Amino acid sequence: MNRPLEHPFEYLKRKRTIIEKNCKTGDSFDADIIKNWYRARAFVLDKFERISISPNDSRHLHAIVDGDSALLLSVVRQIALTAHFPNYDEEHRANRTVVSIISEKGEALIGELKAEEYLCNLLDICKYTTSKGTKHEDSYVDIEFEILKEKPKIDKDKEIGLNITESEIVSYCNSKLEDEIFSIDTSKAQYADRMYSLGMVIDNLPYQDIHSVERYSMALDVFMFSKMEKELGGIVKEKAWSDKDNQMKVLLGLSNIFCADCFKTRYNSIKPCWENRRMTEKQAWEKHFLSLSKSEHARWVVEKLILGFKPMSNQQRLTDEGLIKNIKEKKKYRKDLKSDWQSPTHIDLCSFVDLRRINPDDMKYDSFLMLAIPNILAKVNE
Numbered sequence: 168m169n170r171p172l173e174h175p176f177e178y179l180k181r182k183r184t185i186i187e188k189n190c191k192t193g194d195s196f197d198a199d200i201i202k203n204w205y206r207a208r209a210f211v212l213d214k215f216e217r218i219s220i221s222p223n224d225s226r227h228l229h230a231i232v233d234g235d236s237a238l239l240l241s242v243v244r245q246i247a248l249t250a251h252f253p254n255y256d257e258e259h260r261a262n263r264t265v266v267s268i269i270s271e272k273g274e275a276l277i278g279e280l281k282a283e284e285y286l287c288n289l290l291d292i293c294k295y296t297t298s299k300g301t302k303h304e305d306s307y308v309d310i311e312f313e314i315l316k317e318k319p320k321i322d323k324d325k326e327i328g329l330n331i332t333e334s335e336i337v338s339y340c341n342s343k344l345e346d347e348i349f350s351i352d353t354s355k356a357q358y359a360d361r362m363y364s365l366g367m368v369i370d371n372l373p374y375q376d377i378h379s380v381e382r383y384s385m386a387l388d389v390f391m392f393s394k395m396e397k398e399l400g401g402i403v404k405e406k407a408w409s410d411k412d413n414q415m416k417v418l419l420g421l422s423n424i425f426c427a428d429c430f431k432t433r434y435n436s437i438k439p440c441w442e443n444r445r446m447t448e449k450q451a452w453e454k455h456f457l458s459l460s461k462s463e464h465a466r467w468v469v470e471k472l473i474l475g476f477k478p479m480s481n482q483q484r485l486t487d488e489g490l491i492k493n494i495k496e497k498k499k500y501r502k503d504l505k506s507d508w509q510s511p512t513h514i515d516l517c518s519f520v521d522l523r524r525i526n527p528d529d530m531k532y533d534s535f536l537m538l539a540i541p542n543i544l545a546k547v548n549e
Contacts, residue, residue, distance in 0.1 A: 169398070171352065171401045171402070172350040173353050174403070175351060175402065175417070176201050176205060176421075178403065178417045179201075179421065180193050180195060180411050181194045181195075182414075182508070182509045182510070183283060183509075193411040193412065196283075200237070200284045204244075204284075205348055205351075206238060207238070207242040207244065207245040208245050209343065209348045211246055211249055212249065212431075214331075215249055215250075215431070215435075216431065218432070219435040219436060219438065219439060220252040220253075220254055220327065221436055221437070221440060222253040222436065222440070222455045222458040223254065224254045225325070226327050227263060227327070228250050229264075229321055230250070230265070230331060231269065231319065231329065231330045232246075232266065232267065233269045233318065233330065233333075234270065234333055235276055236333055238333055238337075240279065240280065240285050241285070243266055243280070243285065243286070243312075244284075247266070248425050248428070248470055248473060249432060250264040250266075251264070251429060251465050253433075253437075253455060253458035253462040255462060255465060257307055257465070257520065260305065263309050263311050264310040265310075265312075265326075266310065266311070266312045266313070267314075267315055267318070268313070268314050269315055270314055271316060273297055273314060274297045274298065277290060277295070280312075283475065286473055287474070287475050288472040288477055289308070289472040291472075292306055292308055292468075292516075293308035293310060293469075293472075294306045295312040295313065295314075296313040296314070297313075297314045307517075307520075308465070309465040309466075318330075353403075353423075353427075355430055355544075356420075356423040356424040357399050357400070357402055358394075358395060358427070358539075358547075360402065360419075361390070361397075362532070362535065363532065365386055365389060365394070369383075369386050369531050369532060369535055377530055378534055380453045380538065387539065387542075391542055395542065395546055402420050402424070403420065404420075413508055414508040415511075418474055418475075418508060430540050433462075433537070436459075440454070448541065449541075452537070452540075452541060456534065460530065460534045463533040464515075464519050467515075471513060471516060476511045478517060479504070479514055479516070487501065514526050
């Protein structure tokens, strides 16, 4: 099949004006930052090819990043975008991915990590620990960070260890062709984007039994025999993506890429469930459908925070709740908030439990996407 190789990271612009760095809203990121994003993505996705954490696993990933260089902080960002597994227990805050950053900077490193090019708004919500203590201990987010001066020991009974050094990243990137590092095959991302264009096929599904596999059979047929059969083009639309005054097309495109980057991770997580021959691959996906859906929401939350989105403030939620009798106005209010690319706000930036109460309609897309993953992977591997 035709594999579109694209260069999407170059189109992302700054949302914030930073006087001390002499950069303003709408400016491009430095070339070195963009190169680090590509290097980090290629390296981390390669590492995750060999990581499998199944829904019933009691262990979590513990990544130890040995240093605080710009390249290593880009790797921290990419781990946060990628390390989401179906065994995360939101209710008990169990099995979070842990990222340890070895640095002498201590608390000062938090300020660097909050830069747009790294974790942006994620540290305002997720759990993190420095020498000064722990913040957001009870966060619903499925990943946490700690800044340490010395490497911690991996508890092999509870953790899957991943040690990362800058020399290893450089060596990996030097061993690959330039296109393998600095180009992205966007085929899976395009299929993910087409899933959201199903519109009424999914929107019309009732809230009852929202996680029942059977409810999605017609939508899956439409997706497989209509949307997936159309020829692939490219995810980057030059004119729309080059508009520095409205970056929403870029943010949506990158969202599809980051989502698709985790398809193989999902596959690796479910594969052990059918390899024991107690069930078929299809049965394994369907059995762990809900765990995968929860994990996808957790991944989406982290991605959106890294891309600069914010959860609704208390006042915004009150306004939203006040529009309960005017569905049209409520939809417009939510759309306007999330369409402000410099400071986008999204109703769905909340725990999975709260999402079920606040906006259950959007849960259907996470659920359907998880069922579509095996078909998308089979298609791109033809």
